[in-house]
Amino acid sequence: MNRKKFIRQTGYLLVGIPLGVNLLQSCESIYYAKSSQQGSKIIIPKTEFYKNPDDTNTKRKYVLLTIENLKFPVCLYHLKKENYAAALLQCTHRGCELEVGGGIYSCPCHGSEFNTKGEILSGPATKQLKTYTLTTDEKNIYLQLS
Ligand code: FES
Structure with a gap:
């Protein structure tokens, strides 16, 4: 050669x-989960993580939520078993919408990266993402807005 x-x-x-x-x-694939709201609580059925309702073994790693009065979606990540994390997809540097992929949130504007718990992996952002308190029961995940 x-x-x-x-x-x-x-x-x-x-x-x-x-x-x-x-x-x-x-x-x-990006999937917007169906959810309902009771006061300041968002209720997400756990079945929203199933890719196919007939196959409970094939699950999504995360779903996105559109919540009234929030300008950006919230990403609800399934970490393991009963462990979930939720973060607002608004970059804390200058407010761009974050992209989800490869197990992290990345900012298309200036390159900041965050892990699924909203912690900074790389700047220029200096503040972690807005995150939410979550609780679960047999059927649902409950996201507390305030
Ligand atoms: S707005 Fe996200 S890094 Fe600047």
């Missing part, structure tokens, strides 16, 4: 691999 051909093929690989990884990460 001559030098020019080697450089061209290596260049395609270097560009292609990150593109492929990004495409695979974006394949996680």
Whole structure:
């Protein structure tokens, strides 16, 4: 293989691999869960995490919630068994809407990253995300707004 051909093929690989990884990460489908509200409590049925109502083994890692009077969605993440985390998808740097993917929240504006508990992984943001207190019972997850 001559030098020019080697450089061209290596260049395609270097560009292609990150593109492929990004495409695979974006394949996680975004799902807006059905929920109801009682006062300051949002009620989310646990079945909203099932990809298929007939198959309780195939679950979503997270669902998004649109909540009245909130300008941004809330992401409800299923961490393990009865452990969930909820964070407002508004970047604390300058207020852009965060993207969900690869197990983190990332900001398309200036690159801040947060984990699913809303803690900062990288700046320029210096404040963690707004998070919510959650409780559960057999059927539902309850998100406390205030
Ligand atoms: S608005 Fe998110 S990093 Fe600047």
